[in-house]
Amino acid sequence: MINTCNVIGSGFSGLSVAAHLSSSVKNINVFEKNNHFGGRARQIVKDGFVFDMGPSWYWMPDVFERFFNKFGKQPSDYYDLVKLDPGFQIIFEHNHSMKIPQKWSEILNLFEKYEKGSSKNLVKFMQDAMYKYNVGMTSLVYQSGMSIFELFRIDILKNIFKMNLFSSYRQHVYRYFKNPYLRSLLEFPVLFLGASPSETPALYSLMGYSALKQGTYYPIGGFGKVIDGMMSLCKELGVSFYNNHEIIKCNFDSNNVSSLVSNKGEHKCDYTVCSSDYQHFDQKILPSRFKHYSSKYWDKRLMSPSSLLFYIGVNKKIDKLEHHNLFFDEDIEQHTIDIYTDIKWPEKPLFYVCCPSKTDKSVAPPSYENIFILMPIAAGINDNKSIREKYFEIIIKRIEKYAQTTIKDNILFKDSYCVNDFKSDYNAFKGNAYGMANTLFQTANFKPKIKNKHLNNLFYTGQLTVPGPGVPPSIISGDVVANYIIENHKK
Numbered sequence: 001m002i003n004t005c006n007v008i009g010s011g012f013s014g015l016s017v018a019a020h021l022s023s024s025v026k027n028i029n030v031f032e033k034n035n036h037f038g039g040r041a042r043q044i045v046k047d048g049f050v051f052d053m054g055p056s057w058y059w060m061p062d063v064f065e066r067f068f069n070k071f072g073k074q075p076s077d078y079y080d081l082v083k084l085d086p087g088f089q090i091i092f093e094h095n096h097s098m099k100i101p102q103k104w105s106e107i108l109n110l111f112e113k114y115e116k117g118s119s120k121n122l123v124k125f126m127q128d129a130m131y132k133y134n135v136g137m138t139s140l141v142y143q144s145g146m147s148i149f150e151l152f153r154i155d156i157l158k159n160i161f162k163m164n165l166f167s168s169y170r171q172h173v174y175r176y177f178k179n180p181y182l183r184s185l186l187e188f189p190v191l192f193l194g195a196s197p198s199e200t201p202a203l204y205s206l207m208g209y210s211a212l213k214q215g216t217y218y219p220i221g222g223f224g225k226v227i228d229g230m231m232s233l234c235k236e237l238g239v240s241f242y243n244n245h246e247i248i249k250c251n252f253d254s255n256n257v258s259s260l261v262s263n264k265g266e267h268k269c270d271y272t273v274c275s276s277d278y279q280h281f282d283q284k285i286l287p288s289r290f291k292h293y294s295s296k297y298w299d300k301r302l303m304s305p306s307s308l309l310f311y312i313g314v315n316k317k318i319d320k321l322e323h324h325n326l327f328f329d330e331d332i333e334q335h336t337i338d339i340y341t342d343i344k345w346p347e348k349p350l351f352y353v354c355c356p357s358k359t360d361k362s363v364a365p366p367s368y369e370n371i372f373i374l375m376p377i378a379a380g381i382n383d384n385k386s387i388r389e390k391y392f393e394i395i396i397k398r399i400e401k402y403a404q405t406t407i408k409d410n411i412l413f414k415d416s417y418c419v420n421d422f423k424s425d426y427n428a429f430k431g432n433a434y435g436m437a438n439t440l441f442q443t444a445n446f447k448p449k450i451k452n453k454h455l456n457n458l459f460y461t462g463q464l465t466v467p468g469p470g471v472p473p474s475i476i477s478g479d480v481v482a483n484y485i486i487e488n489h490k491k
Contacts, residue, residue, distance in 0.1 A: 006269040011039020013461035014275030015230040016478025022237035031245040038227035048365040051311040058217040063472035078229025087216035088324035115179040129209035145466040164202030172202035195437035278464035280427035304434035305376035313413035325353040351375040380430035383419035435463025
């Protein structure tokens with residue numbers, strides 16, 4: 001039995017690793033820098049509105065189920081899920097809207113409407129995506145990434161070429177579909193959550209399986225309820241939580257972290273798991289002799305987008321908005337270039353609008369709307385108040401144009417969040433919102449390692465290590481690290 005493990009950060013990966021270690025560690029302490037627990041899944045509660053500050057898409061429900069099932073629980077023990085119908089809508093030029101239905105038969109009809117014969121191609125595309133999803137979830141995502149030989153297992157080698165690691169996501173999509181609207185529908189998950197579709201391996205078509213086959217869900221009360229549920233479980237398992245504890249240094253005994261030092265004092269440990277920003281801890285907290293990577297290594301990493309976010313409370317209903325709305329009414333290619341190539345603020349941005357009050361009466365006063373806006377932008381870009389306001393004006397005018405109603409004059413509450421806030425609140429490298437881009441050479445074993453190579457008892461979870469960005473991968477990350485610690489401690 002391990003005596004003490006200190007976990008830095010209370011986001012999804014931190015809660016996951018704490019829960020998974022609970023059967024093998026006597027004392028687990030989770031230290032959170034901020035006042036609120038949950039990392040990027042914090043909430044703003046103001047004037048009857050409840051805003052999710054970060055995650056808003058509930059995909060890959062099997063990952064959440066697997067997590068709670070390990071402890072004899074169900075997600076429904078902690079929060080209520082509803083399946084959205086439509087799952088989301090995409091707004092194209094000329095205010096044309098494509099709504100993605102819940103039923104598979106209706107999705108097939110939708111594809112056929114836009115491109116004759118495409119329903120048959122969608123079936124083939126989805127069979128391929130489901131295969132990747134099943135193989136990925138059973139053989140790949142739970143690998144530690146510590147040894148290249150993990151990839152030489154017979155079950156993985158047998159399927160490696162079927163996983164399309166060496167062709168791009170864009171090539172894969174274009175092979176099946178010609179209609180630009182259908183192509184945009186299938187490409188959006190990687191654009192918003194990972195990298196350029198032309199640089200992302202076709203492996204990630206598995207995201208399409210989750211989006212279109214598994215469907216889009218929503219936890220009543222928002223993603224904060226998922227955090228509350230995971231924290232409740234952790235407390236049931238004996239985990240202790242400490243907010244307003246910023247870790248500022250480590251003490252060492254030979255090649256081991258002997259204690260963490262926060263703004264509140266010293267905290268001894270047998271193991272440390274960094275579930276906060278990997279790059280910050282590696283470069284700013286560890287002394288030179290224990291840094292896992294060089295500053296040049298980090299500077300060369302391609303980051304997923306940062307985001308400009310707005311949280312808006314409106315004193316009226318907006319009929320034409322669905323729960324999830326993707327505004328692809330401008331050139332998707334140019335916005336992609338602005339994020340990943342030219343690194344600049346986009347002239348004609350794409351953006352996402354979440355309106356959870358369409359589904360959930362608890363997040364806004366009666367007859368009011370809760371609106372969350374996200375515009376993906378390049379990580380590390382300059383951020384200030386005037387830039388934020390400039391883009392708010394651009395975005396709100398386009399929403400009003402589509403919705404055919406005024407919104408700006410009906411705003412009761414408004415707040416924003418951007419690069420500087422990600423840096424300040426989460427020490428996020430370059431102010432990233434989603435971690436590291438899913439390019440080929442930043443996938444699986446090519447990601448930063450879960451274990452520090454100089455220190456025997458320091459580990460990392462989260463979006464900058466395996467398996468990657470997003471809520472479900474972060475939950476899996478905690479599972480992977482906990483298993484690695486437990487197995488290797490026995491040795």
